[in-house]
Each structure stands twice: as C-alpha cells, then as structure tokens.
Amino acid sequence: MSRLVNGDETRQSDENPTSTTVNGAEIRQFVERHERLEAEKKDITDAQKEVMAEAKGRGYSVSVLRSVIALRKLSPDDRAEAEAVLEMYTTALGM
Amino acid sequence: MSRLVNGDETRQSDENPTSTTVNGAEIRQFVERHERLEAEKKDITDAQKEVMAEAKGRGYSVSVLRSVIALRKLSPDDRAEAEAVLEMYTTALGM
Amino acid sequence: MSRLVNGDETRQSDENPTSTTVNGAEIRQFVERHERLEAEKKDITDAQKEVMAEAKGRGYSVSVLRSVIALRKLSPDDRAEAEAVLEMYTTALGM
Amino acid sequence: MSRLVNGDETRQSDENPTSTTVNGAEIRQFVERHERLEAEKKDITDAQKEVMAEAKGRGYSVSVLRSVIALRKLSPDDRAEAEAVLEMYTTALGM
DNA sequence: GCCGGAGCTATTTGCC
DNA sequence: GGCAAATAGCTCCGGC
Numbered sequence: 001m002s003r004l005v006n007g008d009e010t011r012q013s014d015e016n017p018t019s020t021t022v023n024g025a026e027i028r029q030f031v032e033r034h035e036r037l038e039a040e041k042k043d044i045t046d047a048q049k050e051v052m053a054e055a056k057g058r059g060y061s062v063s064v065l066r067s068v069i070a071l072r073k074l075s076p077d078d079r080a081e082a083e084a085v086l087e088m089y090t091t092a093l094g095m
Numbered sequence: 096m097s098r099l100v101n102g103d104e105t106r107q108s109d110e111n112p113t114s115t116t117v118n119g120a121e122i123r124q125f126v127e128r129h130e131r132l133e134a135e136k137k138d139i140t141d142a143q144k145e146v147m148a149e150a151k152g153r154g155y156s157v158s159v160l161r162s163v164i165a166l167r168k169l170s171p172d173d174r175a176e177a178e179a180v181l182e183m184y185t186t187a188l189g190m
Numbered sequence: 191m192s193r194l195v196n197g198d199e200t201r202q203s204d205e206n207p208t209s210t211t212v213n214g215a216e217i218r219q220f221v222e223r224h225e226r227l228e229a230e231k232k233d234i235t236d237a238q239k240e241v242m243a244e245a246k247g248r249g250y251s252v253s254v255l256r257s258v259i260a261l262r263k264l265s266p267d268d269r270a271e272a273e274a275v276l277e278m279y280t281t282a283l284g285m
Numbered sequence: 286m287s288r289l290v291n292g293d294e295t296r297q298s299d300e301n302p303t304s305t306t307v308n309g310a311e312i313r314q315f316v317e318r319h320e321r322l323e324a325e326k327k328d329i330t331d332a333q334k335e336v337m338a339e340a341k342g343r344g345y346s347v348s349v350l351r352s353v354i355a356l357r358k359l360s361p362d363d364r365a366e367a368e369a370v371l372e373m374y375t376t377a378l379g380m
Numbered sequence: 381g382c383c384g385g386a387g388c389t390a391t392t393t394g395c396c
Numbered sequence: 397g398g399c400a401a402a403t404a405g406c407t408c409c410g411g412c
Binding site for chain 3: 311316325333350357
Binding site: 024034035054055069072 | 150
C-alpha cells in the first residue's frame with residue numbers, strides 16, 4: 001500500500017507523542033490559509049457579478065460585454081486568427 | 096435555444112451622435128473593473144498554489160490536503176465536526 | 191396545509207380501495223413515459239457529442255463550430271444586430 | 286484564461302486551393318447533423334410537456350410528478366427501492 | 381404578467 | 397495536452 005504523504009519519515013514518527021499536535025497545527029495552517037484565499041476568490045467573483053449587474057442596469061448587453069472581455073484577452077494575433085477561422089467556416093457554409 | 100445577444104440592448108439612440116464616446120468611457124469602466132477583478136483572482140490562485148507548494152515542501156501530500164479541504168467544504172455548517180474529521184484523517188494517516 | 195395534488199377529490203377518496211392501484215398505475219404511466227423520453231434525449235445528446243468529437247478528429251475547432259451553429263440559429267436581423275452591437279462596443283473601446 | 290478558439294485548428298493548408306469547398310461540404314455535414322439532432326431533442330421536450338399537461342389534466346400535481354422522477358433518477362441502480370419510494374410517496378399522498 | 385426556483389448547457393479548473 | 401469533474405450562466409417552468 002502506498003503512503004498518502006510524501007517522504008520525510010521522521011516527521012511522521014510515532015516516537016514523539018507531540019508530533020501529532022505539531023503536525024495538526026501545521027496542516028491546519030495550510031488548510032486554513034487555502035480556505036481563506038478561496039473565500040477571497042468568492043468575494044471577487046461576487047464583485048464581478050455586481051459589475052455585470054450594474055452594467056446591465058445601465059442598459060448594456062452582458063453577453064456582449066463578456067465577448068469584449070474575451071476578445072481583449074486574446075493577443076492581436078490570436079484574435080486575428082479567431083476571426084479568420086470563424087469567417088472561413090461561415091464562408092465555407094455560404095453564410 | 097441560446098441567443099448570442101439579448102433582444103433590446105443597444106442603448107444607442109440615433110438622436111445623440113456623441114453617445115458613443117460617452118458610452119465608450121462607461122463601457123471601459125465596466126470592462127476594466129471586471130478585468131481588474133479577474134487579475135486579483137489570478138493573484139489569489141497563484142497564492143493558493145504557493146500554499147500547496149509550501150505544504151509539499153514541508154512533506155505533506157497535496158492531494159490529501161485537497162481532500163481535507165473538500166471535506167471541510169461539505170459540512171461548512173458544522174465546523175466542529177469538520178475539525179473532528181480532519182483530526183480523524185490526520186490520525187489515520189499517522190500524522 | 192396545502193394539498194400537493196390538484197383538486198378532483200373524488201379521484202383521491204379512501205372510499206374505494208382500488209383507487210390506489212388505479213392511480214398508481216396511472217401515475218406510473220406518466221412517470222415512465224416521461225423517463226422514456228428523457229432517455230431518448232440523452233441518447234441524442236450523446237450523438238451530438240459524437241458529432242463534435244468526429245469533427246474534432248477531422249481537425250475542426252469545436253468552439254468555432256458551436257459559434258457557427260449559434261449564428262445559424264439567429265434570424266438575419268438578430269445576427270446583424272448582434273454583430274453591430276459587438277462592433278459598437280469594440281469601437282467605443284478603440285478595439 | 287479562456288480562448289475563443291483553440292490554437293491550431295485551421296486545417297487549411299495553402300497548398301490546395303479547393304480545400305475550402307471540400308471543407309465547406311464537410312463542415313456542413315457536421316453542422317447539419319448537429320442541428321438535426323437538436324431538432325429531435327426539441328420534439329422530445331415538447332412530448333414531455335404533453336405528458337405533464339396530460340397528467341395535470343388528469344388531476345395530478347406536476348411538481349409532485351417531477352419530484353417522483355427526480356427521486357427515481359437518484360437511485361437508478363436500485364429500481365426496486367425507487368419503486369418502493371414511489372409507492373411510499375403515492376401512499377403518503379393518499380393516492 | 382412577473383418573480384423565483386430548478387434543470388440544463390457550457391465554460392472553466394484540476395488531474396492524469 | 398486531453399479528460400473529467402465542478403462551477404457559473406442561461407433558459408425555461410411553475411406559482412402568485
């Protein structure tokens with residue numbers, strides 16, 4: 001059976017009765033730091049939703065705004081290619 | 096069943112020829128706020144990776160840590176129980 | 191307390207011991223017909239995935255194909271407007 | 286993080302000037318197969334609506350029927366149990 | 381006729 | 397890099 005944790009056997013020894021406590025605290029640190037960051041991400045995601053909701057309230061199309069943001073993410077070359085490919089397909093279909 | 100754009104959303108009457116400029120600034124506000132938030136999310140994701148990398152460097156299994164976090168996520172209303180589960184897991188792992 | 195089923199009390203009377211059987215058969219008919227149709231939908235969805243997988247295997251971009259299909263769904267007017275709105279936004283942003 | 290198109294997917298060498306026509310037919314095949322399947326799905330969805338409408342006309346609660354179907358979906362591996370649950374519900378409802 | 385909730389589709393993220 | 401699970405957005409249905 002393989003071990004679920006990485007090597008460094010000394011840190012996992014049963015010889016030291018305090019090691020569990022120490023490791024528990026340590027693992028808890030990592031877990032809670034990660035969870036805290038996760039919560040921050042959620043807050044930001046919510047803020048993004050607010051941005052879109054506000055834009056919608058101002059009369060803008062949320063879906064188009066999303067498209068604009070996606071386009072801005074593309075490098076100019078990528079964007080040119082994206083448009084070229086779409087046009088190639090639509091042209092091939094007579095659209 | 097899906098539409099690329101919402102029905103009525105131009106928000107552009109032909110009456111005011113300067114509206115494009117004004118809207119340009121407004122659109123830019125929304126777009127840039129959204130992009131800024133996206134960048135923050137990326138920073139946080141990177142920070143999470145650092146947390147995991149550090150934990151790994153301390154000898155912990157990243158996959159086990161992820162499992163622990165996932166378990167805690169399942170019962171957010173009962174943190175005491177979540178902590179008991181965490182302890183059970185760490186104990187079972189000889190930690 | 192509100193009743194979960196619609197009126198027509200006579201169909202739910204306890205006076206007739208056979209009504210449960212009759213209604214059980216009837217409800218089962220509806221449920222199973224619905225489930226059968228659901229299974230057919232799933233088969234079709236799977237077939238659609240196969241179509242896309244095959245197209246991908248032939249070297250086409252699945253995402254662009256999806257865009258093409260979405261465009262074909264739009265009425266010519268809707269499509270023109272969608273493109274106009276996107277262009278308006280990108281122009282306003284100097285893109 | 287998202288791209289509008291996949292990286293290398295043009296599938297169009299410049300060596301063969303007729304490839305667009307050929308690909309047009311090929312693209313059309315994929316697109317139309319997909320659209321045809323979509324239409325079939327719509328027919329089935331309509332049939333499902335008819336089932337529910339008919340059940341409603343027979344005095345049943347659409348929402349309860351949906352619940353029953355959802356329950357059966359949860360344990361597809363144990364149809365006997367699902368049927369027991371169905372009977373329990375129908376009995377509890379005085380049906 | 382509108383609002384809220386649920387189901388489904390599509391995109392994204394993590395794993396192999 | 398591909399695949400699969402998780403998440404978010406969208407659409408539709410039912411209820412008020």
